[in-house]
Amino acid sequence: MEQPLIEITPAAQQKLLQLLAEKKQDLLGLLMGIKGRGPAGFEYVMRFVSAADKPEDAVALTAGGLNVFIERQHADSLKGARVDFSPMRGGFSIDNPNPAWAWDDPVAQAVQDVLSGQINPAIAAHGGWVQLLAVAEQVAYIELGGGCVGCGLVDVTLKQGIEVAIKEAVPQIQAVVDRTDHASGTNPYFQPDKADPHHQPSKGGPAPQSPFG
Amino acid sequence: MPAPRANGPIPRILLLMATHSYRAGAFLEAATRLGLQVAVGSEETHALTHLNPAGHLEVDFHDLEGATDRIVEFAADHPLDAIVATEDEGVVLASMASEALKLTHSPLVGVKAARDKYQTRRALAAAGMRTPEFRRFSLDDDPEQAARGVGYPCVVKPLALAASRGVMRADDPEEFVSAFERLRALLRSLDAGDGLPAQATGSQILAESFIPGFEVAVEGLLGAGDLTVLAIFDKPDPLDGPFFEETIYVTPSRQPAAIQDEIVQTTRQAVSALGLTEGPVHAELRVNDQGAWILEVAPRSIGGYCSRALRFGSDTSLEELILQQALGLTLTSTLPATPASGVMMIPIPRAGILCEVRGMREANQVPGVEEIRMAIPVGQPVVPIPEGSQYLGFIFARGDDPAGVEAALRRAYGRLEFIIEPPEGESSLQAGMVHG
8 A cells, every 4th residue: 555645643633623623714624835944954834725725736635534735846855754743742743754955956965065064053153044945057046044034244144155165165156146035034143233232142943833823 | 546456356355344234235246246355344253254264354343453453464364455344333443454554545533533423523613614513512411501501403412323313403401401311321321232332432422503404415435535426315304303314315416506516515625624535425414595514424335225226337336336446446437327316214103013014015016116125124123213223124216307216205105004013011212222
């Protein structure tokens, strides 16, 4: 018998069905996908969708009477993942055997290695991180997170640090483009024109959130 | 004649910028476009310094001797061709370190005078320029006694803060005492570590007679003492107090040619009186039937994100011109790229937490509007002037004429709505002290 794409444990099924019933809306089931990659690996999307919201090409499965839809572009990265629910462990958890930082393209993988090995460990001290979105035509597209978002010196981080390190290690890369929405930063490490030397940003990445928070 | 290059064909420039800079992106982009090697000097060690030691330098803007030594030491390993401060904090250090390294820069004495509003007033008065009556007080002075020593209406202001922070009008002794005490509280809160580090000019207050009239700003570039005027901005909103929050800047000026000439000549005289000779200058003036009056001449370019309102030639930024001038390169073009342009600094209406910005898409759709850039992320505290130093954001517009640009800015602003919730359990003044 073929293994389902992902496993939803009975505890998770029960909780999800309960939450779905509480919504009292005409909802079809659960949509799962990958929002991005943070310091701890994959960051997931989990939300209930109606028939109108469900992506047409989503991979559909059922788990204990719950409809589950997997975003097609993230199906490979979610293959074999196990969704569990335990109040003792803080709610929902996803155990995913797939490496968050694996790329088929060797150039992208080389960029990823720079980010994982040199950049992220360093900027973690400022509560920041960077993820690679894509590599195309000698350009690395990245997104910054945490304390880097909205930081006054993020361009210094990008131009004087990230870009220099990537270009040195991966000569095929000619430019690094930041695709971050910096206006959405909630905890920039250095906020423009907020001259507060005692500013203490929170350390590490964002607080874990319930997918239904 | 340009000085010989320290780095052969690819010059290296040291950019001094505060960690709270608005200008990092614009200057680094300009350096990239010009193909320069860049080092960034800032007051904290950058997290990625170890990956690019030639690109980072930690300097304390308030330990001028120590920071100059650091720069000289750095330059021994990584020779510098120019030092440019991106905003106020670094201008004195840039001058001092440039003198130590024999790099072209405005003299230290002039830069220091321009950074201190009292010294500016003295220099302009000594040069016989039109100057309001002015008097300096210590924060420890008795405000009621001080109130008897000035004429009315007057303006109370700090000696060194920018963006109209701490500037208040007083029409009588009672208002003077109130403004004095409010400014004293602000400066002491900054001195206590809730903002700018302590500085000598932070212990004094300037009071000067209020000059009626309209206000303009001049953006210029000095080379060997010769001022090239890059833009004259009209400020169409009246700035009569009680506070002096900037809003709309539009260029070119719609003032008659004779008045624009007077504005330029007055700026030239002020620059000369202060002894500034090199680099960007941003001057603020008031104009009335007596003529043009200098409010201040800052030895730096326009602040915030406002420089994005200026493009020259085919597509040259103000920062590119500043770097070209600093390196003795030929300026690409000083002609405006479009017939008219402008920026609106979005004021902070009240203290609180910025919870939501509505109408962004509608505002962006206003014809002529190029960009709306928020400066404060949602969820952050906001503090209005006089205690605050930020704007909510900036609206940029371009068009065929200044009136159209101004109208576009106002229309876009009218479509925006800012949801600001009061901070729990705090009065607005307390919020200003905590977050300003």
